[in-house]
Amino acid sequence: MTVTIRDVARASGVHVSTVSRTFSAPHMVNAATRSRVLTVAEELGYRPNRAARALTTGRTHNLGLIVADIANPFFPPLIKAAHSAARQRDYHLFVADTDEEPAAEEELIQAFSKQVDGVVLCSPRSSNKALERLAERVPFVVINRRLRGAATVLMDVGHGARLAVEHLAELGHRRVALVSGPAGSWTSAEIRTAAEQVPGVELVVIGPNAPTERGGFAAAGRVRDSGVTGVLAYNDLVAIGLIEGLGDLGLSVPEDMSVVGIDDIVPGRLNRPKLTTVAMPTAAAGRLAVDLLIQEVSATTSLETRLVIRDSTAAPR
Amino acid sequence: MTVTIRDVARASGVHVSTVSRTFSAPHMVNAATRSRVLTVAEELGYRPNRAARALTTGRTHNLGLIVADIANPFFPPLIKAAHSAARQRDYHLFVADTDEEPAAEEELIQAFSKQVDGVVLCSPRSSNKALERLAERVPFVVINRRLRGAATVLMDVGHGARLAVEHLAELGHRRVALVSGPAGSWTSAEIRTAAEQVPGVELVVIGPNAPTERGGFAAAGRVRDSGVTGVLAYNDLVAIGLIEGLGDLGLSVPEDMSVVGIDDIVPGRLNRPKLTTVAMPTAAAGRLAVDLLIQEVSATTSLETRLVIRDSTAAPR
DNA sequence: TTCAAGACTGCAAACAGTTGCACTAAACCT
DNA sequence: AGGTTTAGTGCAACTGTTTGCAGTCTTGAA
DSSP: OOOOHHHHHHHHTSOHHHHHHHHHOGGGSOHHHHHHHHHHHHHHTOOOOHHHHHHHHSOOOEEEEEESOTTSTTSHHHHHHHHHHHHHTTOEEEEEEOTTOHHHHHHHHHHHHTTOSEEEEESOOSOHHHHHHHTTTSOEEEESSOOTTSEEEEEOHHHHHHHHHHHHHHHTOOEEEEEOOOTTOHHHHHHHHHHHTOTTOEEEEEOOOOSSHHHHHHHHHHHHHTTOSEEEESSHHHHHHHHHHHHHTTOOTTTTOEEEEEEOOHHHHHSSSOOEEEEOOHHHHHHHHHHHHHHTOOOEEEEOOEEEOOSSOOOOO | OOOOHHHHHHHHTSOHHHHHHHHHOGGGSOHHHHHHHHHHHHHHTOOOOHHHHHHHHSOOSEEEEEESOTTSTTSHHHHHHHHHHHHHTTOEEEEEEOTTOHHHHHHHHHHHHTTOSEEEEESOOSOHHHHHHHTTTSOEEEESSOOTTSEEEEEOHHHHHHHHHHHHHHHTOOEEEEEOOOTTOHHHHHHHHHHHTOTTOEEEEEOOOOSSHHHHHHHHHHHHHTTOSEEEESSHHHHHHHHHHHHHTTOOTTTTOEEEEEEOOHHHHHSSSOOEEEEOOHHHHHHHHHHHHHHTOOOEEEEOOEEEOOSSOOOOO
């Protein structure tokens, strides 16, 4: 039924090992033989069976990618970039979704371990010790979290937050709100410390908030009452919700209030007003993560963020 | 290093075949033996190697999912649902992106063929004959395209388009524009024939247009000049672009013009005005597709679409 | 001419499981 | 009691490749 290495061997009058070598170590076989084998293989439609190959070599040429929520607009560009980087080196990519549950995350890593050469973990929710234990079973690289013993790709949100607040300062805003994220969030803390360091602006922290549109919407009242003229939101979803909430309170953006988000997700770009935001290098992170994985280097890299100025910020009234 | 079936066999004093059976055919082994093997396996941390298993059984317990563009907001909910359906039955999911290129699509199917038990293809761009040839190498189910010999999941856009135009009619619109999609598109044709059948409204077709925000933006002038009071756009991106374009021309939605989109992507829900749109059952389609694949049934199913009325439609002036 | 060194190629043993078949022992019938 | 079924287990062949080792045949050098 399916054509194997043996069929090719028989049809081209050589031993299977020679066929094997023409595919996995071409330099070891005579040019003439090689081309004969190759044409025969082509005619027969032979393609090496990767499962079988994995059995002896221990390398599957598969990678795993685990994210918290595929449908969260933050992730698809990362997934896409990771996929393309993987394909470029002839790897296939398993994609998995944990639905934000740490248990699912650990289970997934376990399940992947025999089937992949490595997995990239985006903003994992599991405990450090769980991850360290799992790191022994399969190599992985972590995005947006520090973890000893694993390669790490960080996106420098702190820098982006500083740029954002500086941008507001330049526009003339002196009192700025930070609509923060969930309580324990590493990112949220990072944003806060960076934002606080900008000279000349007084920062009022409003939160914690759910990292969603709804969270932003709910914070609108407190933002209005805080007497600020500009706000930095935990992420674009929060910013979008906030803008809507402010609208319901009769405040328009950017005329009455400037708002900047973080992440640069598609909906922010499409929204009206178009959201000024901190662009996260998600695509670069995805690409880099799989490159690190394939080369099995264990570095920790930090990627630059940048500010994208659109229509949701302006000088204060 | 890694613990194999033989280690478990030795440690529990039975033959490997018994261990094998306790995992893949538990009813064939004595309850006492089974539980002993199970506890030993647990202690040793044994997990069957799927690659090896695939070699003999021919079933990999992997599925492939091929979409045109992972980062297109239309797909992530489908991917997520497909993943969750797959996991439920203990399958893993390869996800791949063709970047809209038919050649990549065919190459991907080929590459997957030995590694998966089936692949689901979303709105494939390849030719019918290419697909039919590939269908012999690996079973697949196709979403949003008719293809003989393959299971098919259709989303009934026609029905949705009719609902949309009827909605506009009920609001009092008598002359409605259809801002259509790309020239050869099956979907676009489907939408048009359905929309034309609604009694009491005169349909003017504007297009073809690129299926993007930009395409919608560019069509704004023609829409204004066509003397319509409502429009049905090829998809949400087009609708969003159109709304922006109309805004630049001084027309606001829904006061001066009603706009309804198709797809119900996240940005439309977040946008202001919130987009009235035809919700495509993408999640259901993804889930169903993998279910069909796993059960290897070859049916063709049509999924209902529904109208989601939000803020971008109102009675004409 | 002889020998060593390469360059190719073949042989066969892995890799980690599954499964048809044969075998044993106990249980069931008559 | 003797024969037949049945449940449980072991044996060994098989899945499609890779790879260390050994063999053959050239080729170049002494």
